Amino acid sequence: MLNKKDNNNFAYLIALAFSVLPHFACASEELFEPSSYFLDEVPTVLSANRLATPQIEAPAAMTVIDKRLIEASGAKEITDLFRLVPGMQVGHFSGHFPIVSYHGMSDIFSRRMQVLVDGSSVYLPSSGGISWSDLPWQVEDIERIEVTRGPAAATYGPNSFLGVINIITTHASQDQGTTLKATGGERGYRRTQLRNSSSNGKLDYRINLTYLEDDGLPHAYDSQRTNSVNSRLDYQLTQQDELLLNFGYSEGPRDYLSADASQERESFYSSLKWTHSSSPSEKFYLNFMYSYNKLDQQIFSSNNDQRAERLDVEFQHSFSATSDIRLIWGFGLREDKAMAPLWLNSKESKESDLQRLFANTEWHLTEKLILNIGALVEHNSLTESDFSPRVALNYLFLPNHSLRIVASSSTRTPTITEEHLNHTFGPTPITVSTGNLGSEESNYFEFGYHAQTLNNRLSGDLKFYKQSFDNLISSKPTALLPLIVDNRDSANNKGVEAEVNYRPSRQTLFHGGFSHIDIDSQSANPDYNHSAPSTDFNLLASTTFRDNWRISGAFYYRDEMEWLRSENRLGRYRRLDFTLAKTIRLSNKEKISIALTLQTALDKNETFVANNHEDNRGFVEISYHVQ
Numbered sequence: 001m002l003n004k005k006d007n008n009n010f011a012y013l014i015a016l017a018f019s020v021l022p023h024f025a026c027a028s029e030e031l032f033e034p035s036s037y038f039l040d041e042v043p044t045v046l047s048a049n050r051l052a053t054p055q056i057e058a059p060a061a062m063t064v065i066d067k068r069l070i071e072a073s074g075a076k077e078i079t080d081l082f083r084l085v086p087g088m089q090v091g092h093f094s095g096h097f098p099i100v101s102y103h104g105m106s107d108i109f110s111r112r113m114q115v116l117v118d119g120s121s122v123y124l125p126s127s128g129g130i131s132w133s134d135l136p137w138q139v140e141d142i143e144r145i146e147v148t149r150g151p152a153a154a155t156y157g158p159n160s161f162l163g164v165i166n167i168i169t170t171h172a173s174q175d176q177g178t179t180l181k182a183t184g185g186e187r188g189y190r191r192t193q194l195r196n197s198s199s200n201g202k203l204d205y206r207i208n209l210t211y212l213e214d215d216g217l218p219h220a221y222d223s224q225r226t227n228s229v230n231s232r233l234d235y236q237l238t239q240q241d242e243l244l245l246n247f248g249y250s251e252g253p254r255d256y257l258s259a260d261a262s263q264e265r266e267s268f269y270s271s272l273k274w275t276h277s278s279s280p281s282e283k284f285y286l287n288f289m290y291s292y293n294k295l296d297q298q299i300f301s302s303n304n305d306q307r308a309e310r311l312d313v314e315f316q317h318s319f320s321a322t323s324d325i326r327l328i329w330g331f332g333l334r335e336d337k338a339m340a341p342l343w344l345n346s347k348e349s350k351e352s353d354l355q356r357l358f359a360n361t362e363w364h365l366t367e368k369l370i371l372n373i374g375a376l377v378e379h380n381s382l383t384e385s386d387f388s389p390r391v392a393l394n395y396l397f398l399p400n401h402s403l404r405i406v407a408s409s410s411t412r413t414p415t416i417t418e419e420h421l422n423h424t425f426g427p428t429p430i431t432v433s434t435g436n437l438g439s440e441e442s443n444y445f446e447f448g449y450h451a452q453t454l455n456n457r458l459s460g461d462l463k464f465y466k467q468s469f470d471n472l473i474s475s476k477p478t479a480l481l482p483l484i485v486d487n488r489d490s491a492n493n494k495g496v497e498a499e500v501n502y503r504p505s506r507q508t509l510f511h512g513g514f515s516h517i518d519i520d521s522q523s524a525n526p527d528y529n530h531s532a533p534s535t536d537f538n539l540l541a542s543t544t545f546r547d548n549w550r551i552s553g554a555f556y557y558r559d560e561m562e563w564l565r566s567e568n569r570l571g572r573y574r575r576l577d578f579t580l581a582k583t584i585r586l587s588n589k590e591k592i593s594i595a596l597t598l599q600t601a602l603d604k605n606e607t608f609v610a611n612n613h614e615d616n617r618g619f620v621e622i623s624y625h626v627q
Helices: 004-019 021-030 067-073 078-084 416-420
Strands: 062-066 088-094 097-102 113-117 142-148 163-169 177-185 189-200 203-214 224-236 241-256 258-279 282-299 306-320 325-339 350-364 369-380 384-398 401-412 422-425 428-433 440-453 458-476 483-505 508-520 535-544 549-558 573-585 590-601 617-626
Touching: 062 067, 062 078, 067 078, 067 142, 067 508, 067 535, 067 549, 067 573, 078 088, 078 097, 078 142, 078 535, 078 549, 097 113, 325 416, 350 416, 416 428
Parallel strands: 113 163, 428 483
Antiparallel strands: 062 142, 088 097, 142 163, 177 189, 177 617, 189 203, 203 224, 224 241, 241 258, 258 282, 282 306, 306 325, 325 350, 350 369, 369 384, 384 401, 401 440, 422 428, 440 458, 458 483, 483 508, 508 535, 535 549, 549 573, 573 590, 590 617
């Protein structure tokens, strides 16, 4: 429970919020006239098959979280946005260690899900998961997020085993000017940002400096102090050629479990992408990506220093072979290095490298029938060669309604740590890998329906799916130590998901998502069966009034679940968020925005570790923007 001071603060914030509701009751008649989305383009996704595709024709179930939905959510950290995705679970190992998974089957590292920022993978080479709080990008830097709800190894490779998150940052030309933002909240939450975006001829750039301090979860030793900077530069070399430079850096101390186990973390991400457009229907790009992650930590008497490094190069070519056929192909080279003495029992870096070749064909067989065939072939130094194909058929039986059938096979390559794990305590081995692990394997089938109606104001998606898993990597419990890591488990997953988005006007939006998940496995340790909730759903509504007042509310629910290897069965999770915001125009070029956000825990809302839970929390935010 929160202490008395926290409860008083939260009660005051609630009273303040509801004291202004009568104003909205009076202002409700002053809503803008509903404006049709008739002039808007048909919603398009980029991540389903690497081609810009109308969402109704996409060969996968897609969730798109755009700028308006991000603002309406009131989210303070990127991971909170994924509560809007049906079938996705969000938790916290600690206040500064969020966990995101799709369809469960995850411990603190979601090794079976791919995460991209502007097309570049950001998962850790060592563990294969995402250290979300080390990413230097902020919620305000995001233009949209596309989530592929299903395997996409045929498109993005081995970590795309369950799904893909593609975070697309805002182009530097889209938000010109300087913004200073300050956010304060309970439990020592303080965040200050200075962001500047400008243009100079052919160059558009954006830079964001952020300082964050946060005391974390109640009753936990998990505070953080983080400095970060990120920048995006877009340069128009010629009429056909563009350069995109993305880089970010973050560093700072984190408390971890106790005073004897604090951390110092440092992360750097960069990518340089050259795009050449030969014609409106043909495009090349070449992308170079480099990342570096550093952890300095003493856990009591043990050294848990870690280093991870990645260099990735990718080439891609897309073109139209005929008026009915679009093709995309490419190849990539990657080299990973990792050093983790506590887990690898060696001070030397371990390495892995891979080469990949991918291709996808989109063929409009008729006006109503679209066939997608894609595959990715990978050769790596850990498991040699893997092959991941996908076939999808979309049938547009009505102009704004489509049915889709998707079948795919996917693989997941072991991480460096899984392959070389040799965790010892003194002379005693605790957990040891067999050292010759194979790739995890999955077969997937999906039947879905998607609709775009009312001039794109209303969209809905429904899917039924079934997925089987073999050769899952986990540690085998034995009577005596050590635990042996090998390809020992299998599982089956089936379920249904639904999503609805309704935007009756440019001022109002409604979003809802629902998922039912049924995992069946004979494994008792880890417990895959309960690694995802049987039911989860979310609801969000937001509207903006004539005087630039905005009010939004969101409700999140999930059933009981248990993260893998947590040994902690979590009760149901219910949270109600409320955001009230006001924008004041000082002049044509200046404005001030003020927002109050309340996050209300309707249950104990346990996270990962026993006795750690989320509680009521309030935030006040003020920003000044000048063009």
